[in-house]
Structures are given as C-alpha cells and as structure tokens.
Amino acid sequence: MATNQQKHEPPKELFVPHERKEDTSEKITKPSRSFFQDARRTFFKNKSAVLSIILMIIIIILSIIGPYFNDYKMDGQDLSRAKMPPKVPVIENLPFFGMDGTLTSEFKGDDVEEATQNAVMRYDNNEEFIDIKVLSEGDGSADSAEVSATYNIYEAKEMQDEYFWLGTDQLGRDQWTRIWLGARVSLIIAFVAAAIDLLIGVAYGGISGYYGGRIDDILQRILEILIGIPNLVVIFLLMIILQPGITSIVLALTITGWTGMARIVRGEVLKQKNEEYVLAARTLGQSNGKIIRKHLMPNIAGIIIINTMFTIPNAIFFEAFLSFIGLGIVPPEASLGALVDAGFKVFRLYPYMVFYPAVLISVIMIAFNLIGDGLRDAFDPKMHK
Amino acid sequence: MLRYILRRVFYMAITLFIIATITFFLMKLLPGSPLSAENKLSESQQEVILAKYGLDDPIPVQYVNYMVGLVQGDLGISFHFDNTPVTQILLNRMPPSLILGMQALIFGTIAGILFGLIAAIYHNGWLDYTSTIIAVLGTSIPSFVFAGILQWYLATKWEVFPVALWGTYAHTVLPTIALAIFPMATAARFTRTEMLEVLGSDYIMTARAKGVTEPGIIFKHGLRNSLIPLVTVMGPMAVSLMTGTLVIEKIFAVPGIGEQFVSSIEVLDYPTIMGTTLLFSVLFIVIILVIDILYVFIDPRIRLTGGGS
Numbered sequence: 001m002a003t004n005q006q007k008h009e010p011p012k013e014l015f016v017p018h019e020r021k022e023d024t025s026e027k028i029t030k031p032s033r034s035f036f037q038d039a040r041r042t043f044f045k046n047k048s049a050v051l052s053i054i055l056m057i058i059i060i061i062l063s064i065i066g067p068y069f070n071d072y073k074m075d076g077q078d079l080s081r082a083k084m085p086p087k088v089p090v091i092e093n094l095p096f097f098g099m100d101g102t103l104t105s106e107f108k109g110d111d112v113e114e115a116t117q118n119a120v121m122r123y124d125n126n127e128e129f130i131d132i133k134v135l136s137e138g139d140g141s142a143d144s145a146e147v148s149a150t151y152n153i154y155e156a157k158e159m160q161d162e163y164f165w166l167g168t169d170q171l172g173r174d175q176w177t178r179i180w181l182g183a184r185v186s187l188i189i190a191f192v193a194a195a196i197d198l199l200i201g202v203a204y205g206g207i208s209g210y211y212g213g214r215i216d217d218i219l220q221r222i223l224e225i226l227i228g229i230p231n232l233v234v235i236f237l238l239m240i241i242l243q244p245g246i247t248s249i250v251l252a253l254t255i256t257g258w259t260g261m262a263r264i265v266r267g268e269v270l271k272q273k274n275e276e277y278v279l280a281a282r283t284l285g286q287s288n289g290k291i292i293r294k295h296l297m298p299n300i301a302g303i304i305i306i307n308t309m310f311t312i313p314n315a316i317f318f319e320a321f322l323s324f325i326g327l328g329i330v331p332p333e334a335s336l337g338a339l340v341d342a343g344f345k346v347f348r349l350y351p352y353m354v355f356y357p358a359v360l361i362s363v364i365m366i367a368f369n370l371i372g373d374g375l376r377d378a379f380d381p382k383m384h385k
Numbered sequence: 386m387l388r389y390i391l392r393r394v395f396y397m398a399i400t401l402f403i404i405a406t407i408t409f410f411l412m413k414l415l416p417g418s419p420l421s422a423e424n425k426l427s428e429s430q431q432e433v434i435l436a437k438y439g440l441d442d443p444i445p446v447q448y449v450n451y452m453v454g455l456v457q458g459d460l461g462i463s464f465h466f467d468n469t470p471v472t473q474i475l476l477n478r479m480p481p482s483l484i485l486g487m488q489a490l491i492f493g494t495i496a497g498i499l500f501g502l503i504a505a506i507y508h509n510g511w512l513d514y515t516s517t518i519i520a521v522l523g524t525s526i527p528s529f530v531f532a533g534i535l536q537w538y539l540a541t542k543w544e545v546f547p548v549a550l551w552g553t554y555a556h557t558v559l560p561t562i563a564l565a566i567f568p569m570a571t572a573a574r575f576t577r578t579e580m581l582e583v584l585g586s587d588y589i590m591t592a593r594a595k596g597v598t599e600p601g602i603i604f605k606h607g608l609r610n611s612l613i614p615l616v617t618v619m620g621p622m623a624v625s626l627m628t629g630t631l632v633i634e635k636i637f638a639v640p641g642i643g644e645q646f647v648s649s650i651e652v653l654d655y656p657t658i659m660g661t662t663l664l665f666s667v668l669f670i671v672i673i674l675v676i677d678i679l680y681v682f683i684d685p686r687i688r689l690t691g692g693g694s
Contacts (some may be wrong), residue, residue, distance in 0.1 A: 228400040230669035232628060233662050240650070240658065241411055317527055324529055325631050325647045340529060344636065347533065348541060358530045365525040373521075 039302070039378040049374025052367035059364060063187055066180030070165075078172040084153060086167040086175075086352050103350075104150045106135065108143040119149035129153070167352050169342060173332075179357055182334035186361070189249050189335075190315040194308050196254040201261025202304060206292055208262070209269030216266075223259055231256040235318070239327040249328055253315050261307055268300040302379030309372035313365045320361055336361040390678060397670050404666045408659045409451050413444060415655060460660035465652050471660035475642060481551055482634065482641035485560050486626050493565035494622075497572025498615070502608065504573065505580035516573060523570025528629050532563040532636045549638040560637040564629045568622045575618055579611035620676045624669060 033041070044050055085103050107122065109115030116132050123130055135146040154162065166175035208219040235252040242248035272278065273296065281291050320337025322328035329335040331342075336357050343354025426434070435441040439450055454461065460471035504516040539559060540548040546558050583589065584607055592606050634643035642661060649657040 225400070225403075228396065228670070229404060230624070230666050232624070232669070233404065233666050236658075236662055236665075237408065237411055241415060313525065320527055320529075321628065321632060325635060326650055340533075344529075344533065347536070351537070354533060358533060362526045362530055365527065366521065369521060369525045 035381075038381075043374050043378035046374040046377060048370045052370040052374070055363065056367045056371070059183065059360070059367075060187065063180050063183040066183075067177045070163075070174065070176065072164075072174030072177050081162070081164075081168055081172040083170060083346075083350055083353075084162075084164045084168040084172075085350070086165060086356075087154060087163050088165050102150050102152050102154075104148065105349075106146055106148050109145050109147075110143065112137060112145045112147060115145045115147040116149075119147060123149065123151040123153075166356050167350070169353060170346065175339075175353065175356065178334045178339060179336075179360060182336045182339050182357065183360060183364070185246060185329060185333065185335040186316050186319055186337070186364070189246055189253070189319045190312045192250050193253040193257060193315040194311040196250070197258040197261050197311050198304065198308050200254070201258040202265050202297075204258065205262035205265025205267075206269055206296070209266035210273055210288070210292055210296070212270075220266075223262060226256060227259050227263075229256070235322070236327070239322060244328060244330045245333075246329070249319055249322060252322075253318055257311065257315075261304070261311070264303060264307055265300065268303055269296060272296055272299050302375075306372060306376045306379060309368065309375055313368040313372070316361070316364060316368070336364075386681070390674075393674050393677070397674060400670060401663075401666060405452065405455055405663060406448075408662060409448055412655050412659050413447075455663075460663065461656040463654055463657045465649065465654035465657065471656050474645065474657060475660055475664055478640060478642045478645045481639050482630055482643060484557060485564060485633070485639065485641065486623075486630060488557060488561040489564035489626060489629075490568060490623065492561060493568030494572050494615075494619075496565070497569040498576050498608075498612070500569070500573035501576025501580060502603070504577040505584060505607075506603065508581060513577075516577070520570045520574045520577070523566045524574065526566075528563055528567060529632045529636060531566050532560070532633055535559050535563055536636070549636070551639050556637075556639075560633050560639055563633050563636075564626060567625055567629065571618055571622055572615060575615055576611060579614055580607055583607050583611045616676060616680050619679075620673050623672045623676075627665060627668065 103123070105119075105122070107115045107119040109118050112134055119132060120130060129152045131150040131152075133148040133150075135148055137145060164174055164176070166179060168174055169178070204219065204223075208216045208223075234256050238252040238255065239248060242251065278291060278295060281295050286294070316336075319328055319335060320340065323335050323337030324341045326341075329338045331338065339357035340354055340361065343350075343357060347354050432441065439447060442450070451461070458472055460475070463469050463471050463474055500516045500519065504513040507513050536548055536559065539545045547553075547556050550556060584603075589602060589606060592602050597606070630641060631643035631647060633639070634641045635647045638644065642664065646658065646661045649661065
C-alpha cells in the first residue's frame with residue numbers, strides 16, 4: 001500500500017519554489033472586465049434566460065419559414081376539409097401526443113346504446129369509422145352510461161394521405177400555416193411598437209433631462225397630461241376610428257406607450273448628467289449631441305434595454321387582447337390573439353384549435369419575461385460575481 | 386394635504402373634460418347615423434326623428450348639450466337597445482363587474498402577499514422556487530388562456546363550478562380566479578423582493594438581537610415595511626383588472642360592463658361605446674388618485690405639499 005502511494009506521488013524535481021518579487025505581488029490576479037462583459041457573463045450564466053433566448057430564436061425562425069413548410073395558404077379555404085384534427089407523420093403512431101388525426105370524446109346516455117347513438121350523431125353519422133369503447137354500462141337512469149368514441153375523420157373523408165400538422169379551422173384553413181403567420185404578425189407588432197417607444201421615449205426623455213430648465217418644464221407638463229389619459233381609452237378610441245390592421249395597432253400602442261420610457265430616461269439622465277465625466281467632456285469642448293450620444297447613452301443603456309424587453313411582451317399581450325375582444329386583426333389575417341379567439345368559440349368540441357395558439361402565445365410571453373428578468377439581473381452590479 | 390387633493394381633483398376634472406371633448410368629436414367624425422339602416426323612412430320622417438333627439442342641431446350646439454347632459458350624468462341614448470339611456474345600461478351592468486373586480490383584487494393581493502412571504506422566509510428553498518415559478522407564469526400567461534384552462538378542467542371535466550353565466554355565488558368563482566391570477570403574481574413577486582430586502586436590513590438584526598420572536602420579526606417588522614411599496618403597484622394592478630374584465634366577462638358570459646363594451650363594439654353602438662370609455666376613464670383616474678392619497682396615509686414619511694408633482 002505504502003509503496004503504491006509513493007509511486008503515484010509526483011517527483012520532487014517538479015516542485016520549484018515560488019519567488020516573491022515586488023512586481024508579481026502587486027499583480028491583479030483577476031482579469032479586468034468592463035461592465036458590459038460582466039453583464040454578459042451574468043446573463044449567460046442564467047439558464048432560464050439563455051433557454052428563453054434559444055426558444056425565441058426558434059420561434060422567430062419558424063414564424064418566418066414555418067408557413068412555407070406545406071402548400072396550404074393562409075386563406076386557403078376548403079369547407080370539405082374543415083375542422084380536421086392534428087395529424088403529423090411518425091408522431092401519429094404515438095398515441096400519447098394525440099396527433100393521430102382522430103377526434104375522441106366521451107358521450108353519455110341512459111344506456112350504452114343511447115350513448116353510442118349520441119356519439120354517432122355527433123360524428124357525422126359515419127358509423128364505420130367510429131370506434132366505441134364502453135366506459136360504464138349504466139343502470140338505466142338518465143345519463144348513467146358512458147362511452148368513449150374515437151372518430152377517424154381522415155379515413156372518413158378519404159384523406160389518409162393528407163397531413164394537417166395542427167389541424168384545420170372551421171373554414172378548412174391549415175392551422176400550422178395560420179399559427180406561424182399569426183406569430184409573425186404578433187411579433188412584428190411587438191418589435192415595431194417597442195422600437196418606436198424606444199426611439200421617441202429616449203429622445204424625449206433625453207432632451208428633457210439633459211437640457212433641463214424651461215424645455216424640461218414644458219416637456220414634462222405635456223407628459224403629465226398624456227399620462228393622465230388612460231392608455232386603454234386612447235387605444236380603444238383609435239382602434240374604433242382607424243381601419244383594423246397592423247399599422248393601427250402599432251399606432252394605438254405607441255401613441256401613449258413611449259411615456260414610460262421617456263420618464264425613466266429623463267430620471268436617469270438627470271442623475272448622470274451631473275457626474276464628473278460629463279463635466280470633463282464638456283470642459284474638453286464636446287458638443288451637446290455628442291455628449292448625449294457618446295457619454296450618456298452608454299451609461300443608461302442598461303435601463304433602456306431592460307425597459308424595452310418588458311415592452312415587447314406587453315405589446316404582444318395588448319395585441320392579443322385587442323384581437324380577442326374584436327378590435328384588432330380581422331380575418332382572414334391572423335394573429336395569435338385572433339386565433340385564440342376563434343378557437344374559443346369551438347373550445348369544447350375542437351380543443352386543438354385553441355390549444356396550440358394559446359400555448360405558443362404563453363411560451364412567447366414567458367420567454368420574453370424571463371429574458372427581461374435575466375437582463376435586469378445582468379445589468380445589476382450587485383449580481384455580478 | 387387638503388390643498389393637494391383639491392389640486393389633484395381639479396386636474397382630474399380637466400383631464401376628463403379633454404377626454405369627453407375628444408370622445409364627442411370622434412363620435413361625430415365616425416361614419417353612419419342611427420338612421421342609416423332605416424331606408425323605409427321618408428325624408429320628413431327622418432327629419433322628425435333627428436329633431437326629436439337633437440341630432441339636427443349644429444355640431445357646437447350638440448356639443449354643449451352633450452356636455453351639459455354629461456355633467457348631469459346623462460350619457461345619451463343607445464343606438465342598439467330601443468331608447469334605453471346609456472347611463473341606465475351601465476348602471477345595470479355595474480354590479481357584476483364591481484363584484485368580480487373587488488373579489489379578484491382582494492383575493493389576488495392576499496394570496497400574492499402570502500406566496501411572496503413564504504418565498505422570502507424559505508429563501509432559495511423549494512417553496513421559494515415554486516412560488517417564483519407561479520409568479521412568472523402568472524405575470525406571463527394571458528388571462529384568457531387561464532380562463533380557458535379553468536373552464537376546461539373545473540367546469541367541463543370535473544363539473545365543480547358552472548362554465549359561464551351569472552346567478553349564484555358559484556358563478557363568480559371561476560372568473561374571479563382567472564382575474565386574480567395577475568394581481569396575485571404581481572403581489573407575490575413584489576412582496577418577495579421587498580421582504581428579502583427588509584429581512585436583510587439592520588433594524589431586523591437589531592430586533593433579532595433584542596430577542597423578538599420570529600413571527601414578531603416577520604409580521605410586525607418585516608411585512609409591515611415591505612407592504613408599503615406594494616401600494617404603488619396597486620394602481621397598475623387595478624387598471625389591469627379593468628382590462629381583464631373585458632376579456633374575462635366575455636369568456637364567462639358575465640353581464641358586466643366589459644361584456645357590454647365588447648358586444649357594443651360588435652354592433653357599433655357608438656353612444657354606449659363612448660359612455661363606457663368615459664366610465665373607464667373616470668374609474669382609472671379616481672383609482673390613481675385614491676392610491677396616491679392612500680400612500681400618504683400608510684407611509685408617514687411622505688408629506689404631500691401643494692407644490693411638487
């Protein structure tokens with residue numbers, strides 16, 4: 001044992017005494033990182049935020065190329081293939097996913113026969129394509145018997161070779177195509193609205209905070225009036241008088257949306273402009289515009305980025321909300337909110353129609369909120385390790 | 386204090402006046418009149434009807450009449466329901482919305498504070514992670530998706546509560562939960578952050594050092610101080626509840642103001658739409674004012690003066 005241990009020990013010649021010198025003891029051991037490098041490190045250590053970014057990239061790519069995966073068009077109506085349940089190659093053989101192109105539901109009746117009849121009536125009277133499983137025999141009292149019926153709608157319509165990955169809606173339009181086109185519309189609205197909020201808010205808040213004095217006074221009074229008007233009311237009024245569509249939703253969202261950003265930027269600029277580095281820049285003769293762009297902006301970039309990241313899910317929610325109450329995107333155009341709204345109307349009979357858009361919008365919202373949280377931590381010096 | 390409130394009420398009146406004016410002129414700009422579908426009426430008959438409702442007056446006169454009516458609580462007559470005053474419709478629709486809103490706000494805030502408290506006490510434990518996940522889901526997932534999940538499981542699958550409509554108390558349960566999720570998640574998040582900060586502060590250490598019991602520290606010293614900032618998010622929370630009622634009332638077919646508004650949009654019943662919009666503005670502005678005043682009462686460190694904004 002003892003000899004064995006000795007064998008594994010490194011030979012003594014390898015050990016060289018560490019020489020203490022004046023210059024090495026003064027050396028900083030940790031590499032120096034700029035604030036943004038620190039922020040990036042903190043952000044990429046946050047697993048949920050990184051996962052959300054990957055997810056969002058996938059969703060954005062799919063919303064660009066997804067609709068071209070098959071030949072169905074966004075407004076390709078065909079009533080003969082209306083309300084087809086989801087069916088995906090390969091996955092159709094795995095019963096767990098429920099994407100085998102069948103509709104399943106439970107039916108009740110006084111006895112098994114009546115329950116079966118209810119099921120057959122529900123499913124187009126196509127008895128030969130319906131599989132009945134008896135769940136409970138019943139004792140003859142009202143609705144005591146229960147059967148589970150599975151209707152193979154693709155076979156019934158002789159469309160075994162067709163695959164609607166996420167099914168079709170009431171008018172026979174392919175849901176896969178519509179969901180990704182809808183996601184595209186929702187994301188465009190969110191990004192454009194966030195970008196406009198950013199531009200106006202930063203410019204307004206920056207000018208107001210930097211120049212101060214009378215300019216600040218006037219700009220702030222205008223802002224106070226705008227904030228006093230409930231944004232919900234402004235959005236409603238605009239949506240009622242404008243033609244529904246992407247442009248009017250973006251307009252309605254941005255017309256009051258930038259005020260929050262303007263307030264934050266103004267506050268931050270007020271804080272930063274009295275710092276010594278600004279004074280130094282001014283002493284050296286920098287122009288006002290250059291001080292704002294080159295010196296102030298990088299220092300308040302963190303708070304601007306965080307705020308923008310929370311504007312995006314907010315805009316997605318508002319678009320969905322407007323479409324849901326009938327003020328947003330109108331058919332045949334699709335948005336995630338409009339798809340959820342359409343799906344809700346046939347919720348009990350065709351749950352898949354509301355399920356996929358609802359999941360997608362929830363995933364997008366969660367992802368953006370997690371990215372926002374991650375960025376907030378990343379730009380917080382207390383969180384840097 | 387009184388000066389501050391008076392000043393705020395004065396500004397409130399100006400804001401409302403501006404909103405009412407904009408609303409009126411927008412209404413006049415919109416195409417269509419109450420009679421555009423009535424092509425059976427002869428020209429003179431139409432004139433009689435227009436005269437009866439004062440719609441043949443010049444616009445400025447109509448504007449003055451509208452504003453005078455508004456001050457007296459008269460919002461005009463609905464295009465859709467025969468001759469029913471909009472005020473009447475809205476009054477009838479008020480109670481369900483108020484019940485839902487209040488229940489959701491109370492239930493949501495209390496549940497949220499509890500979640501946040503538990504998360505802060507068991508910081509970095511599994512209870513903390515669970516409540517953080519709930520908070521993230523609650524703030525992210527739109528309320529109409531939640532409403533769908535609730536309806537699917539609690540109403541159609543397990544048949545615990547009615548799917549929709551209004552009547553018994555059981556009808557209010559599902560819409561209240563669906564509405565309460567957002568305030569709950571917001572309150573939970575906020576309470577957790579504040580509570581962690583407070584628990585790490587020096588005066589808590591002092592309290593510990595002099596032997597205050599753990600519940601005493603958490604409730605008397607900790608919770609009380611972390612709840613003050615919560616009042617600031619109550620405003621946006623109440624506003625988001627107003628947005629929420631529109632969707633939730635539509636899904637659960639609750640005969641409230643939100644449902645009325647959505648169906649009025651579908652039939653382009655402009656007077657009702659405008660009346661509801663004005664009502665929303667009043668509610669919004671009053672809520673913000675009440676919360677600002679409440680804030681002063683809760684935190685004596687804040688002194689409001691006639692000046693400052």
